[in-house]
Amino acid sequence: MIIDHPLLGPRDAAEFVVKGDAALIDRPDGLADGAGAAFHDYLHLRDNPAGVHRELWYHEHGDRSWLVVTRNTVTHEILSVELARDVARAQGRSR
Amino acid sequence: MMTYSAFHILWQGLTGNKGWTPVWREPEPKPAYDIVIVGGGGHGLATAYYLATEFGLTNVAVLEKGWLGSGNVGRNTTIIRSNYLLPGNQPFYELSMTLWEGLEQSFNYNAMVSQRGILNLYHSDAQRDAFARRGNAMRMTGAGGELLDQAALRRMAPYLDFDNARFPIKGALYQPRGGTVRHDAVAWGYARGADRRGVDLLQNCEVTGFDIAGGICTGVQTTRGPIKAKKIAVCAAGSSGRVMSLAGLRLPIESHVLQAFVSEGLKPVIPGVITFGAGHFYISQSDKGGLVFGGDIDGYNSYAQRGGLPVVEDVCEGGMAILPMLGRARLLRMWGGVMDMSMDGSPFIDKTDVDGLYFNGGWCYGGFKATPASGYCTAHLLARDEPHPVAAAYRLDRFRRGAPIDEKGAGAQANLH
Numbered sequence: 001m002i003i004d005h006p007l008l009g010p011r012d013a014a015e016f017v018v019k020g021d022a023a024l025i026d027r028p029d030g031l032a033d034g035a036g037a038a039f040h041d042y043l044h045l046r047d048n049p050a051g052v053h054r055e056l057w058y059h060e061h062g063d064r065s066w067l068v069v070t071r072n073t074v075t076h077e078i079l080s081v082e083l084a085r086d087v088a089r090a091q092g093r094s095r
Numbered sequence: 096m097m098t099y100s101a102f103h104i105l106w107q108g109l110t111g112n113k114g115w116t117p118v119w120r121e122p123e124p125k126p127a128y129d130i131v132i133v134g135g136g137g138h139g140l141a142t143a144y145y146l147a148t149e150f151g152l153t154n155v156a157v158l159e160k161g162w163l164g165s166g167n168v169g170r171n172t173t174i175i176r177s178n179y180l181l182p183g184n185q186p187f188y189e190l191s192m193t194l195w196e197g198l199e200q201s202f203n204y205n206a207m208v209s210q211r212g213i214l215n216l217y218h219s220d221a222q223r224d225a226f227a228r229r230g231n232a233m234r235m236t237g238a239g240g241e242l243l244d245q246a247a248l249r250r251m252a253p254y255l256d257f258d259n260a261r262f263p264i265k266g267a268l269y270q271p272r273g274g275t276v277r278h279d280a281v282a283w284g285y286a287r288g289a290d291r292r293g294v295d296l297l298q299n300c301e302v303t304g305f306d307i308a309g310g311i312c313t314g315v316q317t318t319r320g321p322i323k324a325k326k327i328a329v330c331a332a333g334s335s336g337r338v339m340s341l342a343g344l345r346l347p348i349e350s351h352v353l354q355a356f357v358s359e360g361l362k363p364v365i366p367g368v369i370t371f372g373a374g375h376f377y378i379s380q381s382d383k384g385g386l387v388f389g390g391d392i393d394g395y396n397s398y399a400q401r402g403g404l405p406v407v408e409d410v411c412e413g414g415m416a417i418l419p420m421l422g423r424a425r426l427l428r429m430w431g432g433v434m435d436m437s438m439d440g441s442p443f444i445d446k447t448d449v450d451g452l453y454f455n456g457g458w459c460y461g462g463f464k465a466t467p468a469s470g471y472c473t474a475h476l477l478a479r480d481e482p483h484p485v486a487a488a489y490r491l492d493r494f495r496r497g498a499p500i501d502e503k504g505a506g507a508q509a510n511l512h
């Protein structure tokens with residue numbers, strides 16, 4: 001697979017480490033009510049779809065940026081690549 | 096139905112092989128069964144077989160979306176072993192091993208069960224000590240096991256690269272009862288055994304939905320029409336997430352691809368199974384002479400049944416590190432299978448929150464060896480509505496209870512333990 005890195009252009013997937021479902025960006029609030037149950041689901045349960053899947057890829061052997069790669073898990077086709085930072089910010093996650 | 100025997104083969108050979116009959120029936124689906132099993136892989140077929148033979152339940156159907164054995168049961172690298180450590184695991188895998196030992200007589204089919212021994216290599220004092228502990232756990236369940244030092248290992252496998260600079264080989268944990276089994280024959284043997292006792296094996300019958308009302312599951316929708324059942328057990332391995340989402344359930348499972356490789360046929364060179372865990376590589380030699388080997392999962396979610404080239408390179412590098420002679424063999428073929436990677440690397444055999452719906456899955460890359468015990472314990476759960484003692488830890492709520500079964504930091508991501 002070739003990942004079209006938003007900053008560096010096309011890179012071999014072998015340069016990356018995969019962290020799985022991009023929903024992991026939505027870390028639950030540890031101080032909220034029901035945080036235990038929320039963290040159980042966050043850590044352990046997965047949608048695991050056959051088809052389009054948004055996932056976190058870490059460019060370990062490159063610029064060490066985190067990417068959100070939208071990929072088809074049945075065909076391995078890559079549909080879009082974004083910086084995880086931009087995705088998280090758009091969701092209001094960080095400053 | 097015909098019983099196979101040496102005499103039978105001789106007789107058929109002398110009479111032109113005209114008397115062989117189909118190995119199982121091709122029945123039409125009935126409108127209702129007592130128990131419906133989703134998935135005609137090793138675990139689904141074994142469950143049906145033990146329901147019929149051990150629990151006397153034969154109003155049972157196995158629903159398979161493709162052909163019997165088209166999934167991982169026919170894609171794995173055929174290794175069986177009972178060299179686990181934890182109390183939640185080891186007795187289960189040892190039950191499986193004892194069932195393997197009597198399997199061919201039990202289902203009257205040649206599955207080529209071959210207890211040729213398995214060696215797990217170690218490279219450091221710490222790893223040796225961990226293997227000593229594992230070996231003791233194995234001995235306590237009667238699985239046997241021996242810790243070999245380098246001299247003893249050299250006698251058994253002189254061709255290993257003992258003086259490798261990065262991973263010098265110091266010895267191995269040896270389980271003589273481990274080995275290999277012809278994987279397709281396991282599916283066919285269980286299928287035939289279940290069919291002979293009245294179980295309906297329904298091929299090209301994909302489950303497309305579950306009939307759930309008021310928290311009770313009463314049947315399934317399939318490509319061959321609706322089928323009612325009092326109990327439904329899903330044994331869909333790599334497709335677990337996909338199938339259970341039809342019932343509205345999310346699982347602690349990710350689907351990943353694992354690849355396998357076979358070389359051209361060679362004269363006998365490797366007598367047993369050798370695993371090189373530190374380098375993600377393992378190997379055995381099939382009776383046809385091909386070197387059968389593999390390594391780690393590709394690492395990304397996949398339902399594609401094919402992997403990528405980086406892992407091919409990684410696996411071959413692992414092989415060359417301990418077995419330089421491998422470089423002289425040519426790779427003949429390779430393929431991939433979809434693994435149901437659970438979060439702690441251990442499986443599930445449990446009821447779900449939906450009444451009447453049962454789940455068997457999360458076998459990761461190690462479910463072939465488990466096939467007999469998994470079938471037996473799933474049948475036990477379906478028949479008695481309580482877990483078999485050796486499978487009692489395989490519950491779906493174990494992460495919620497803080498009781499994962501962390502055998503060796505395996506699973507979809509090795510950082511959740």
Ligand SMILES: Cc1cc2nc3c(=O)[nH]c(=O)nc-3n(C[C@H](O)[C@H](O)[C@H](O)COP(=O)(O)OP(=O)(O)OC[C@H]3O[C@@H](n4cnc5c(N)ncnc54)[C@H](O)[C@@H]3O)c2cc1C
Nearest residue numbers: 134136137138160166167168171172174302432462463464
């Ligand atoms: C390359 C590779 C090497 C492996 N090596 C080993 C090894 O050496 N030792 C070991 O112990 N294990 C090994 N494994 C793991 C082992 O093969 C699996 O854990 C085990 O086979 C899974 O159980 P099963 O046989 O029931 O799965 P499968 O044979 O995959 O059965 C599941 C069945 O469900 C069917 N299905 C899916 N969805 C539906 C639906 N909607 N409706 C109806 N049917 C459906 C599928 O078609 C499939 O036939 C390996 C796996 C792979 C891929």
